[in-house]
Amino acid sequence: MHVLMVAAENDALPNAKVGGVADVLRDCPKALVEQGLTVDVVIPDYGFSALERIQLGTVEVPFAGSIHSVQVWQVYVGQQQVRQIVLSHSLFSQHNGDVYCNDDGDRPFATDATKFALFNASVCEALLQGVITRPDVLHLHDWHSACVAVLLKFDQRFASFSSLRTVYTVHNIALQGIRPFKGDDSSLEAWFPSLSYNGELLCDPRYPHCFNPMRSAINLVDKIHLVSPSYAQEVLQASQPHNGYFGGEGLEQDLKQASAKNKLVGILNGCEYNTDKQLASSQLSDLYAAIDQALFAWMAKEVNLQSSYYIAHQRLLKFSTQPMSGPLVTSVGRLTDQKALLLRQPYQNQQVLDQLCQKLAEQQGRMIILGSGDPLLENTFTAAMARNSNLLFLKGYGNNVGDLLYELGDLFLMPSSFEPCGISQMLAMRAGQPCLVHQVGGLKDTIADLENGFSFSGDTLQMQSEALLNCFEKALTLRQEQPNQWQQIVSNAKAARFTWSQVATDYLSKLYN
Template identity: 45%
Template sequence: MHILMVAAENGALNGAKVGGIGDVVRDIPMALADLGCRVSVVLPAYGFLHHRRMTNEPVTLPVHFGGTAHTAYGHRVQADQPHDGVTHFVIDHPLFEAFDAERNAHRIYVDDPPHQPFAADATKFALFCLTVAQGVRQGLFPDLTHLHLHDWHAALLLFLRAFHPDYRSLRDLPTVYTIHNLGLQGIRPFQDHASSLHAWFPGIAYDRSAVADPRWDAVNPMALGIRLADRVHTVSPTYAEEVLRPSDVPHFYGGEGLERDLRGARDEGRLYGILNGCAYPEETKRQTEPDFGALWSLLKATVLDWSAATDTLRTVHFTAHARLSALAQASRPPTILCTSIGRLQPQKMMLLKEAGTRSGSGLEGVLDRLPEGGLLVVLGSGDGDYERFFMQTGARRGNLLFLNGYSDACAAALYTAGDLFLMPSSYEPCGISQMLAMRAGQPCLVHAVGGLRDTVRHGHNGWHFDGERLPDQVDRMIDAFSGAMEIFSTDKAQWRTICRNAAATRFPWPRSAERYLEELYAS
């Protein structure tokens, strides 16, 4: 069996990961290879990945896109941690490159203006899908038996497979379509825009009902993937159930307008929910009590690095550095260290920003219930309104340390040092942060949705809460946190048991890979 995985991210290549999809595309190929499969992984080069560890001469991929001839180049590259049975490819074309001069770095995704969402990325990934199809046609990935497409970025391969006369051979390959986040669908117009289906693939006859969004006169790659793939896969069993229900944003997240298509996939026996896994290296286990001096030093050095990246000192970094200096000079460590790591945007942080039926935000309610001497550390960046909210709250509250950025080293240190991890996502297809926290022996407090419900057992390896309406969810989050703090303060034996249970919880990738073979790739 030779599986080609097509995705926008790949954590096996340094700089090619933004979120959880990169972790999955890094880890599941290795688990499948351990079971005897051959796996190839392909993504765009983004202007830099093809310069790193090339292992062959580039393969020329001529295509017609947007009514003109283009040439892309397929490169086989070496992963940072090579694995037998897994081969990594990137495809280079000038359209795939986006350089952020302010951050002096290449970007995988582009932030398009609100009046034309996904425009740059949709065009980029439409061309990427075309070059992958050409690569399959030319034998860049020899002896393929299956195509596995990840999220909307790869969905247009199914359009080409179904309707493009040059790529009919792709119909011989069974296809799996994985939904990592149904909230991002890549919707674009049919025509009258440079980033539209007719502009990308002029003259191609197609079935409009197969590609149309159910709500608007537009192309929906996510819907296309659900309708045209042989099997549709969500990254947790609970999420596979949630997406069948209608959405009531912002209080509830379900099928995001595609619930009818997803119910159709379920009724046809094409919808599967398989939980993502996690790697469990020995060095992630908590061996001793945290070294808070080393932790504060690492966080201070990171904040200084972030500050040095700009010409002017940002208030949020100044405040964090001052707070860290005070912590380093304190005579004793925090009585309890709570942590939260993730993107600062509505999906992840709405329940902390919004108010419940009581006064103040959810975050204020959590801080009010921290034991004396306790500290909550939030590490993340994202939406400007959310960054300002955490910055302003952190400036007023001495028991909140807000670190406005991201660092793998800081995240790993906080997973290891923390006593309780907060992950109150409004929806969560699977989630990796809660697995990483538990892996290090840190129990989690989570909203009982999606993969969070599937991984955190209330009172066993953490706590969870629910609620029908947004204010109720905020209230119940605060109550669940208060209950956890009561156990921490009054029943140390029970707390230690919950921590041990968290450390012993396992979601191994080999278990997920076995289900892939049994359910997604079975003939």
């Protein structure tokens, strides 16, 4: 069986990772190859000219009223179990090699939507002309590849692909790539002016005059994949953000219909368990040295010294010179409301994060949070660091720092408001660090309370905040007063396995066949 995966990210290639989808595109194809499949992965060429490559061909792509020449390359990285393909056009690499350009709120997704629409049209053209080999299964990932499904369905030039089996993975339903149908140079009719389409299948339920790529793919493909069984159930319900519930984000009715037709499948993502990649016998001094190096690297990028870096460096000096006798609580992830909504909730005239730091201080413990993202949240966490002498917030991302936090932490904090699958909790568990999580999505499917970690839930934001604080206190108390039970939880966390080989088996039986 031959599978072609189409995506925006792929961590098998340098600097082509922003989120967890890149890990999936790096690891899952290798597991499928080990099951005997042939797998090709295609993404835009964001600037991979330094990689060894051969040109497979050039395709002339009708797009936005003109013909665009797009080069198709096979690139070579490491062991070539999976064929890595990139498509080259100036539109794909114009943002200094960045995967996304993050337009402002006036025209959300506008630049990226046009870029990925051309990429999708180029994939279809390459398939039609045989420059990319026709697969048995076409596997699309997130909204960035959804126009492939639209073109194969509604453009008569691709009628020969009507029987091709198509699969669509939803990695993050909160990002749907919504654009107008017309009246904008970044709109469906501007990209494909001669396309005859069924607007009822493609429109956004909340904004009927807008094209919703994610909804389109959900309605057009053969199978829809959500990246954990629990999340596949959660998206069937409408979101209630005021109560802290995040479900289908407007697509719940389409997903319910798909579920009724047995088109919807929940399969948990996997994690690599290659022991060569895992650190061993590191010390806190190694962590502090890595943080020091990362902070100086981040500071060097700015002309003016940011308060977040100054306070963090002062806190690091304190941490590194004063011995720690209590637990180290860690957290690694992008700073978005998905990850941090509960931490910034008000609670007894403070924020939940302040309350956590105070409970931790009672046991002479410290908390280190690594991540960046929403500028308002970055400011919120910087202010919390200034208020709490046992909190170190690192505004940025450093691979080595993250790896050391996974290895050296005593308790990993991941109170996400929604989590389609999650990889951070798997990485922490792999290193033997129990996790404290909100019982949602993939966190619910990987963490069992008092078995291999700690979990909480609640029906409102207030109840969730209180449950988080109670769960945190329970975990700290158990570690202090019941060391044998704590060590059993640590052992169970480290022994847990969520393998890509199992994912590949499930893909074959539930998605591809």
